[in-house]
Amino acid sequence: MASFEIIGGTKLRGEIIPQGAKNEALQILCAVLISPEPIVIHNVPNIIDVNKLIELLNDMGVLVTKITSSSYRFESKDINLDFLDTEDFKKKASALRGSIMIIGPLLARFGKAKMPKPGGDKIGRRRLDTHFIGLQKLGASFDYDSNDSFYNISASELKGCYMLLDEASVTGTANVVLAAVMAKGETTIYNAACEPYLQQLCSMLNRMGAKISGIGSNLLKIEGVDYLGGTEHTILPDMIEIGSFIGLAAMTGSEITIKNCRIDMLGLIPSVFQRLGIKLEFRGDDIFIPEQENYEIDTFIDGSILTVADQIWPGFTPDLLSIVLVVATQAKGSVLIHQKMFESRLFFVDKLIDMGAQIILCDPHRATVIGLGKQVALRGISMSSPDIRAGVSLLIAAMSAQGKSTIHNIEQIDRGYQNIDTRLNALGAKISRLN
The missing domain is CATH 3.65.10.10 (Enolpyruvate transferase domain)
Structure with missing residues (x-):
């Protein structure tokens, strides 16, 4: 120590x-899972939580190339979903609270995701209800296994809907947005978080081909698309x-x-x-x-x-x-x-x-x-x-x-x-x- x-x-x-902003980086890095095409991210902070997430993405099959000390290229064309069933995944994902945001993009692209109960700062209760209730409203089924502390979620098809989030959770909104951008039809999210981190994520997704309006407000409208491409993104200063x-x-x-x-x-x-x-x-x-x-x-x-x-x-x-x-x-x-x-x-x-x-x-x-x-x-x-x-x-x-x-x-x-x-x-x- x-x-x-x-x-x-x-x-x-x-x-x-x-x-670069830590809280934005965790969202943006999870979002690279939603597309098989290359995504270049600049101003990535060299901190433990971000480096752990990059390592986790690499273990999942994301091809990670370090361009400069703060720029990376990610290519998620060959994701190994079987890795989610390993003890290595459980150990690494549970040690990092930001890893919860891999659920949205995996659900959107592959129709299923799982996640151990995440760690993070011991600053009090940090419930995850907003994440899973929002994803359920899009048509996903959810199960929590208390024996191994795993959250399991799946959907044969995600369908757009209207939802009023029970709290303006930043990571909860991010997860729902990442799933909704590839759902069928239109999704309306009211009481959405509107932090700069979330604005950055939505703007990046739009450059990839998503159709999100209302960015910067607590009312987001998302028209689902079938495919998202690559892009280049610069993270805000922290x-x-x-x-x-x-x-x-x-x-x-x-x-x-x-x-x-x-x-x-x-x-x-x-x-x-x-x-x-x-x-x-x-x-x-x-x-x-x-x-x-x-x-x-x-x-x-x-x-x-x-x-x-x-x-x-x-x-x-x-x-x-x-x-x-x-x-x-x-x-x-x-x-x-x-x-x-x-x-x-x-x-x-x-x-x-x-x-x-x-x-x-x-x-x-x-x-x-x-x-x-x-x-x-x-x-x-x-x-x-x-x-x-x-x-x-x-x-x-x-x-x-x-x-x-x-x-x-x-x-x-x-x-x-x-x-x-x-x-x-x-x-x-x-x-x-x-x-």
């Missing part, structure tokens, strides 16, 4: 380029990494330029950080964060304490609430963090409290942060990363703290952030990787 040793209190300076870098700059009082951000796809992310008092300058498609000694949390118009809560898109993404929470610990003022979606995601705050942060964990979904205004620095401690986003939040806290901190279980961070120690050290950070 690897660890990070961090010497805190160092200011950073320079430019950094965000990696909005979660961009938000992480904004928070890091504020916490450490650093001057950082984040390059090539696709600001038009960031939604409320910049404005939420601005409400925390962080100054941002938009220079073309770059975000410049000037050096700030202090930043002050805004209040609501009536003077009441600001609440930052996660919402379905275009609301604020839940993946950045951990970052907002840690950034607020050194702001001037108070804020209520309301994590509505997952009941275990705030449990890392005990480590911040040990570092000296003033946080009241109200219940599993809410925490009140009383900002220290940088009057009292956090102190370095030894801790462990519980999940991807909490891990980076703790890394940011450690980089702003006095003294030395150690973060264990950094494989969690590596699952979502590409060479994060090397890239931050290039800006002046003092992070050592210990194996």
